[in-house]
Amino acid sequence: MAHNFRTDLTIDWCPGCGDFGILTSMIQALGEMNYGPHDAVVISGIGCSGKTPHYVNLAGAHTLHGRGIPFATGVKLANPKLKVLVTGGDGDLLSIGAGHFVAEGRRNTGLTIILFDNEVYGLTKGQAAPTMPLGMQTKSLTKPNVYNRVNPVAMALAAGYSFVARGFSFDTKQLKEIIKRGLMNDGSSLIDVLQPCPTYNNINTMDFYRQKVYKLEDDKSWDPIITESTKDPMEKYRLANSRALEWDEKIPTGIFIENRTIPSFTKRLNEYIPNYLTSPPATQSISDSKGYTIVDPARTFADKIV
Numbered sequence: 001m002a003h004n005f006r007t008d009l010t011i012d013w014c015p016g017c018g019d020f021g022i023l024t025s026m027i028q029a030l031g032e033m034n035y036g037p038h039d040a041v042v043i044s045g046i047g048c049s050g051k052t053p054h055y056v057n058l059a060g061a062h063t064l065h066g067r068g069i070p071f072a073t074g075v076k077l078a079n080p081k082l083k084v085l086v087t088g089g090d091g092d093l094l095s096i097g098a099g100h101f102v103a104e105g106r107r108n109t110g111l112t113i114i115l116f117d118n119e120v121y122g123l124t125k126g127q128a129a130p131t132m133p134l135g136m137q138t139k140s141l142t143k144p145n146v147y148n149r150v151n152p153v154a155m156a157l158a159a160g161y162s163f164v165a166r167g168f169s170f171d172t173k174q175l176k177e178i179i180k181r182g183l184m185n186d187g188s189s190l191i192d193v194l195q196p197c198p199t200y201n202n203i204n205t206m207d208f209y210r211q212k213v214y215k216l217e218d219d220k221s222w223d224p225i226i227t228e229s230t231k232d233p234m235e236k237y238r239l240a241n242s243r244a245l246e247w248d249e250k251i252p253t254g255i256f257i258e259n260r261t262i263p264s265f266t267k268r269l270n271e272y273i274p275n276y277l278t279s280p281p282a283t284q285s286i287s288d289s290k291g292y293t294i295v296d297p298a299r300t301f302a303d304k305i306v
């Protein structure tokens, strides 16, 4: 029987919040990938977005603000067969967690990161998040924003994520397909999701996005996939970057880059640690039948002692 990916917990997001569409898309994507309860986990930081693991019927962890990526990296490295999803806000992933966000692109560990992009710190009552443009003033701010914004898609392309995409929380059909493609990627996937926060952000509303978003895939010549036989990968990056920077008139959604030539971090580790992928840490015993540890630190670190 197909696994039911929704827990029966009451969801406490505000009415009209874009988070609902993201959760629906995630749950549909997990179902259509035919995963079982032991195939995937969901890890989050702190924020309204951080509550997502409670609503998905999988193992998961609601960790610390900004620390979803390092926690998830540990999970993935211990058990590379798992699909590890990270749900985080624009504050969580691009402010306090920005260093981890960049490092994860360089590693390409194999995480599927879903960025809940509402331009505000929703949970803490609407302060300006790193995706809010300079000078914008929502109803939750006493003065216009004094910071300039970062563009998560351009940042992910620059950091080296092998799959970079953007969705809109109220286009669950497109978002579900993007999440499935991200989950199929062996390396790390960044999915920026435009998400209204009707409680604190009265500017980036559902109608605001509905009028601006367009789909990259509607252009039949759009081809974001890079393989070993792609003649000019740099041209694909140039095109992806220029689309990523579009914002004022129209906002593109869809897949910007899917680079299948970058080896995942777990494959790279396998070059250094014999049998890492065939017997990763999660499959190894750490205690005897009585529960006593069988790990011998002296033996583990023998070759490190000088």
Ligand SMILES: Cc1ncc(C[n+]2csc(CCOP(=O)(O)OP(=O)(O)O)c2C)c(N)n1
Residues within 6 Å of the ligand: 046, 047, 048, 049, 050, 065, 088, 089, 090, 091, 092, 093, 116, 118, 120, 121, 122, 123, 124, 129
């Ligand atoms: C170390 C630390 N600093 C600050 C906070 C307070 N805090 C909790 S959530 C949050 C921001 C949430 O905004 P975002 O990540 O965009 O998520 P959203 O609520 O918008 O989904 C902040 C600053 C915290 N919990 N821990």
Ligand code: SF4
Residues within 6 Å of the ligand: 012, 013, 014, 016, 017, 018, 019, 048, 118, 122, 123, 196, 197, 198, 199, 200
């Ligand atoms: S505060 Fe904003 S982001 Fe948080 S649940 Fe409410 S509408 Fe959604």
Ligand SMILES: [Mg+2]
Residues within 6 Å of the ligand: 047, 089, 090, 091, 116, 117, 118, 119, 120, 121, 122, 129
């Ligand atoms: Mg936010």
